[in-house]
Amino acid sequence: MPVLALVSAVCVLAFEQIAQWRYGTTGIIGLLLLALGVKARSPSLSSAGAVVLALLVARPAL
Numbered sequence: 001m002p003v004l005a006l007v008s009a010v011c012v013l014a015f016e017q018i019a020q021w022r023y024g025t026t027g028i029i030g031l032l033l034l035a036l037g038v039k040a041r042s043p044s045l046s047s048a049g050a051v052v053l054a055l056l057v058a059r060p061a062l
Contacts, residue, residue: 027053030049030050030056036049
């Protein structure tokens with residue numbers, strides 16, 4: 001079981017680093033809102049995080 005926790009923690013950290021590199025601070029904020037909303041079972045908080053991430057992904061490339 002500790003190995004599974006370690007692997008999942010590494011995956012989460014890797015995903016956060018990719019989001020930070022690709023989408024900047026706003027991406028991390030959106031990911032944080034989404035994760036906190038899921039953990040707290042708050043649909044409005046997780047929806048806000050999902051909207052932030054969707055807007056970042058859908059924006060036109062410069």
